[in-house]
Amino acid sequence: MSNTKVLPLLEPEGAEAVAPCCPPLTERPFTAEEAETAARMFKALGDPVRLRLFSAVASHEGGEACVCDISDVGVSQPTVSHHLKKLKEAGLLTSERRGTWVYYRVEPSVLAAMGKLLTIAPAAV
Numbered sequence: 001m002s003n004t005k006v007l008p009l010l011e012p013e014g015a016e017a018v019a020p021c022c023p024p025l026t027e028r029p030f031t032a033e034e035a036e037t038a039a040r041m042f043k044a045l046g047d048p049v050r051l052r053l054f055s056a057v058a059s060h061e062g063g064e065a066c067v068c069d070i071s072d073v074g075v076s077q078p079t080v081s082h083h084l085k086k087l088k089e090a091g092l093l094t095s096e097r098r099g100t101w102v103y104y105r106v107e108p109s110v111l112a113a114m115g116k117l118l119t120i121a122p123a124a125v
Contacts, residue, residue, distance in 0.1 A: 021113055027121035038117060041110075044090035049073050050083045054092060057104045064105045 021041070022034040030038065045051050056070040057063075071080045084104060087093045093104050 022117050024116060024119050024121040040090045041092060041114065044087050044092055047083065047086075049075055049079070050087055053080065053083055054087055054106070057093060058106045058111065064103050067102045067104065070104070 021037040022030055045054060052073045053070055056073075057065045060069065067080070067084070071077055073080065075083075084093065084095070084102075088095060091107055092110055094107050095102050095104050097103075
């Protein structure tokens with residue numbers, strides 16, 4: 001019997017929604033803190049290997065991927081681990097060790113928050 005915890009893909013009903021990091025770019029100028037947060041996310045995704053790893057996790061069946069399933073990105077395993085660590089530090093991924101493997105999942109609300117950041121703000125009425 002396993003005692004591992006499976007991270008949910010969506011926040012459970014009644015859970016407090018995670019606020020996006022920043023308003024849409026067209027809404028108003030960012031504060032210094034908002035700019036730092038957004039820059040950290042975009043910097044983490046600014047590397048082609050990291051972007052491929054993030055995409056591999058996000059598009060993997062069930063929204064979760066074992067490192068063994070996504071490590072074929074043309075770099076060594078230590079380099080894959082380094083890039084995954086950077087994605088975790090930026091708040092884009094979470095991970096869970098299960099036996100000898102580590103499973104990665106896109107942090108809940110990250111894709112929605114990034115999408116909202118890049119949308120056009122509704123016109124003020």
